[in-house]
Amino acid sequence: MRRKGILVVVSGFSGAGKGTLMKNLIKNYDNYALSVSMTTRSPREGEENGKEYFFVSKEAFEEKVKQDGLVEYACYCDNYYGTPREYVETQLGMGKDVILEIEIQGALKVKEKFPAALLLFVMPPSAKQLKQRLAGRGTETPEVIEKRMRRAVEEARGIESYDYILINDDLEICTKELHSIVSAAHNSIDRNEEFINNMRQELNVLVKGEK
Ligand code: 5GP
Numbered sequence: 001m002r003r004k005g006i007l008v009v010v011s012g013f014s015g016a017g018k019g020t021l022m023k024n025l026i027k028n029y030d031n032y033a034l035s036v037s038m039t040t041r042s043p044r045e046g047e048e049n050g051k052e053y054f055f056v057s058k059e060a061f062e063e064k065v066k067q068d069g070l071v072e073y074a075c076y077c078d079n080y081y082g083t084p085r086e087y088v089e090t091q092l093g094m095g096k097d098v099i100l101e102i103e104i105q106g107a108l109k110v111k112e113k114f115p116a117a118l119l120l121f122v123m124p125p126s127a128k129q130l131k132q133r134l135a136g137r138g139t140e141t142p143e144v145i146e147k148r149m150r151r152a153v154e155e156a157r158g159i160e161s162y163d164y165i166l167i168n169d170d171l172e173i174c175t176k177e178l179h180s181i182v183s184a185a186h187n188s189i190d191r192n193e194e195f196i197n198n199m200r201q202e203l204n205v206l207v208k209g210e211k
Contacts, residue, residue, distance in 0.1 A: 003095055003186060004092075004095065004191070005033075005091065005092040005093075005094070005095050005096045005097050005098055006097045006098075006116070006117070006118055006182060006185055006186065006191070007088070007092060007097075007098050007100065007110065007114050007116070007117040007118070008032075008097055008098065008099045008100070008117070008118045008120065008182055009099075009100050009102060009106075009107045009110050009111070009117055009118065009119045009120065010022065010099055010100065010101045010102075010120050010121075010122060010178075011101075011102060011103055011104050011107045011119070011120070011121050011122070011155070011162070012121055012122030012123060012166075012168075013122075013123065013124070013130055013148075013151075013152040013155060013156075014134065014148040014151065014152070015124070015130050015131075015133040015134035015137065015148065016122045016123055016124050016130065016133075016168055017122065017124070017133070017168045017171070017174075018101050018122050018168075019052075019101070020171060021122060021166075021168060021171065021174055021175060021178065022034055022099060022101055024171055024172070024175045025099070025175050025178055025179065028175060028179070029179055031095075031096060031097055032096065032097050032098075032099055033087075033091035033096040033097070033098050033099070034098075034099045034101070035083055035084070035087055035088055035091075035098055035099065035100050035101075036050065036051070036052070036053060036054060036084070036087070037053055037054070037081050037082060037083055037084070037100075037101075037102065038053065038054045038056055038061060038064060038070070038073075038080075038081070038082050038083075038084055039053045039054070039055060039056070039061075039079060039080065039081045039082075040055075040056060040057065040058050040061050040079045040080045040081075041053075041055070041079035041081075042055070043055050044139045045139060054084070058080065061073075061080045061082065064082065064084075065082070068085070069084060069085055069086070070082035070083055070084060070085060071083040071084075071085050071088055071100075071110065071113070072102070072106040072109040072110050072113070073106065074102070074103060074105040074106040074109075076103050076105075076151070077144070077147050077148065077151060081102065081103070081106070082106075083100050083102060083106065083110075088100070097182055103155070104155050104158045104161075107119055107161070107162070108158070108161055111161065116190065116191060118163055118164075118181070118182065118185050119161065119162040119163045119164075120162060120163065120164050120165070120166055120178065120181065121159050121162040121164070121165045121166070122165075122166045122167075122168050122174075123165055123166070123167055123168065124167075124168060124169075125167055125168075125169045127152075130149070130152060131145070131149060134148060134149070164181050166178055166181075
């Protein structure tokens with residue numbers, strides 16, 4: 001039986017280390033496809049168009065929305081972010097586990113459209129460390145850091161909508177935990193209904209045949 005891909009949503013406070021975690025996951029395991037989002041925010045130093053994001057104008061973003069080309073989109077700290085539909089559908093069709101690294105509003109929309117999606121929330125070991133990591137990045141102004149900390153307070157209220165939390169203290173341990181959760185999800189009852197029903201039918205046929 002061919003394994004179906006799982007849509008894995010990874011959210012977490014800005015500065016929780018999601019980006020590094022995703023890169024490490026892709027480096028260590030080959031069954032994942034990482035979706036590249038579209039955004040209207042400006043690239044940070046070192047970011048490349050098509051790698052971290054597709055950086056587009058507000059007009060181009062709105063056009064994509066009009067064409068129904070995004071699985072979901074949201075406004076986060078004054079910028080638009082959205083998940084291009086085509087890549088997600090193609091990769092899932094190929095049996096890949098597709099990772100969407102998105103914020104909470106988008107995550108909830110995905111859960112509505114794809115109830116079988118797996119929702120994970122990455123947290124730092126403490127709130128203090130979150131602020132230190134945001135400041136240590138050196139790419140954000142104090143105002144942006146403040147805005148992102150306030151946003152973390154809001155997002156912390158919505159964690160109950162997620163399936164699992166991941167505490168990103170040690171990168172390697174956190175990567176293994178993430179992979180274990182996705183692996184276990186492949187064996188959940190609700191993701192294997194077809195297999196289970198076939199098994200039931202075959203059992204029935206065999207039992208009847210034996211009479
Ligand atoms: P950053 O500007 O730090 O790269 O991302 C800001 C936030 O936007 C993060 O929480 C990130 O997960 C989220 N984000 C990135 N891409 C998407 C997307 O396609 N859709 C949604 N809803 N959020 C996204």
